Amino acid sequence: MTCSSTGFRALPLPIIQLSLAAVLKCGQSFRWTAYPLKLDPEDASSPTHEYRFCLRDRVVCLRQTATNILYRTVQPDPQPNANQQELRDAQTLLWLKDYFQLDVDLALLYEEWGSRDKVFLSIQDRFSGIRMLRQDPWENLISFICSSNNNISRITKMVQSLSKEYSPPLLSLPTPDGSGVKDTYHPFPPPSALAHPDVSARLRSLGFGYRAEFIHRTAKMLVETHGDSIQPQDSDEPSEQWLRTLRDISTEDARAELLKFVGVGRKVADCVLLMSLDKTDVVPVDTHVHQIAIKHYGMKGSTKGKMNMTPKLYEELCTKFVQVWGKYAGWAHSVLFTSDLKSFALHGIPQPNSPLSSPVKNRKKRSREMTDLVRILPTPPSTPSVSESATATEIACNLSPAERVKKRIRK
DNA sequence: ATTCAACCTGGT
DNA sequence: CCAGGTTGAA
Numbered sequence: 051m052t053c054s055s056t057g058f059r060a061l062p063l064p065i066i067q068l069s070l071a072a073v074l075k076c077g078q079s080f081r082w083t084a085y086p087l088k089l090d091p092e093d094a095s096s097p098t099h100e101y102r103f104c105l106r107d108r109v110v111c112l113r114q115t116a117t118n119i120l121y122r123t124v125q126p127d128p129q130p131n132a133n134q135q136e137l138r139d140a141q142t143l144l145w146l147k148d149y150f151q152l153d154v155d156l157a158l159l160y161e162e163w164g165s166r167d168k169v170f171l172s173i174q175d176r177f178s179g180i181r182m183l184r185q186d187p188w189e190n191l192i193s194f195i196c197s198s199n200n201n202i203s204r205i206t207k208m209v210q211s212l213s214k215e216y217s218p219p220l221l222s223l224p225t226p227d228g229s230g231v232k233d234t235y236h237p238f239p240p241p242s243a244l245a246h247p248d249v250s251a252r253l254r255s256l257g258f259g260y261r262a263e264f265i266h267r268t269a270k271m272l273v274e275t276h277g278d279s280i281q282p283q284d285s286d287e288p289s290e291q292w293l294r295t296l297r298d299i300s301t302e303d304a305r306a307e308l309l310k311f312v313g314v315g316r317k318v319a320d321c322v323l324l325m326s327l328d329k330t331d332v333v334p335v336d337t338h339v340h341q342i343a344i345k346h347y348g349m350k351g352s353t354k355g356k357m358n359m360t361p362k363l364y365e366e367l368c369t370k371f372v373q374v375w376g377k378y379a380g381w382a383h384s385v386l387f388t389s390d391l392k393s394f395a396l397h398g399i400p401q402p403n404s405p406l407s408s409p410v411k412n413r414k415k416r417s418r419e420m421t422d423l424v425r426i427l428p429t430p431p432s433t434p435s436v437s438e439s440a441t442a443t444e445i446a447c448n449l450s451p452a453e454r455v456k457k458r459i460r461k
Numbered sequence: 462a463t464t465c466a467a468c469c470t471g472g473t
Numbered sequence: 474c475c476a477g478g479t480t481g482a483a
Contacts, residue, residue, distance in 0.1 A: 197476095197478080198477085198479060199477090199478050200469095200471095201471080201472080201475085201476040201477080202476085202477075203471090204471065204472090257471090258469075259470055260469050260480095261469075262469085313479065313480090314479080315480085316478090316479095318478075335477095336477040337477075337478090338476095360463075361463095362463095391477095
């Protein structure tokens with residue numbers, strides 16, 4: 051069934067299985083654009099946003115209702131006939147099932163994690179539908195090389211900027227708000243485009259900082275090892291295909307291959323393993339995850355100051371999380387990570403409490419993009435007003451207000 | 462084998 | 474000083 055007026059098709063899917071608003075903006079992929087929609091007052095479950103993503107040959111547009119994913123395919127050439135459009139949508143549907151890994155039952159996993167872990171149990175209802183995307187390894191690798199010592203907002207700008215600079219525009223499309231403004235969409239550039247000699251200097255001038263060399267040298271390594279372009283203009287380059295083959299080898303072997311690239315350490319390698327190479331139990335440990343482990347999972351360390359992430363400690367944390375969450379530990383980690391993301395918090399969920407709540411002025415600053423989700427999400431009855439400076443995971447631990455404050459003191 | 466400063470840039 | 478770190482040299 052297709053809605054003839056909008057061109058969207060419907061894929062039945064409970065919201066519990068996938069929350070686009072969370073998943074597309076929680077720092078897995080950095081190339082989705084979200085457009086706010088005019089809400090239909092007649093229909094309480096009308097989509098709040100449209101999300102768009104540019105693939106090699108098409109732009110995929112998504113919306114979500116309580117019961118469906120609505121999807122639409124746009125390709126460059128004008129006026130496809132009904133049959134062509136049907137074929138394209140069928141292809142897009144296959145892509146969607148693969149990209150969102152819809153054969154994995156997320157509800158079942160949440161159940162499992164909740165039964166194993168009290169901390170998870172306490173946040174799962176407010177952060178449902180967070181699943182791992184199955185991304186293209188090449189794009190994912192470069193994106194996470196950009197992520198080192200960086201924040202999500204700037205990573206997003208850098209990845210957009212990469213696409214705009216190094217791959218030609220695929221097509222332009224009016225934004226869904228009816229303003230008449232058009233956006234232009236670029237696919238992610240292939241390795242050969244970033245292996246070109248002057249890329250490094252150009253990226254520097256675009257504000258990539260020291261990551262510019264990493265990106266260029268990684269692209270160059272790939273192209274030199276596996277070749278740049280085969281005959282068909284339209285398909286993947288050999289190095290992209292080779293990266294995909296890492297899905298078929300062991301986690302350890304795949305990680306060893308990834309670590310050969312410049313700008314790729316353990317953490318970035320693990321992100322690629324988890325997010326695009328099907329290694330579901332890999333937990334990328336960053337300072338953020340480290341702090342969560344200390345505060346809520348009894349790992350040693352101090353919440354004050356900055357602690358070095360040694361390889362040994364990294365392993366200990368991985369082991370701990372796999373022990374707690376099991377075979378899909380990496381997926382569970384993503385839920386916890388998202389629950390503490392500030393950038394995620396502003397997503398149009400109505401504030402239950404008055405914004406005039408003054409007291410927060412002297413709040414000890416917390417590192418990173420975290421915030422007090424409890425303030426704007428429905429607050430559980432057990433945790434009243436103190437919640438105004440507690441993160442979701444803090445609430446989870448049932449700490450007293452005093453304890454929370456205590457644990458937050460730094461320096 | 463371990464520890465540690467330096468690294469680009471932008472935001473608090 | 475910190476951001477979803479990595480590198481190369483003590």
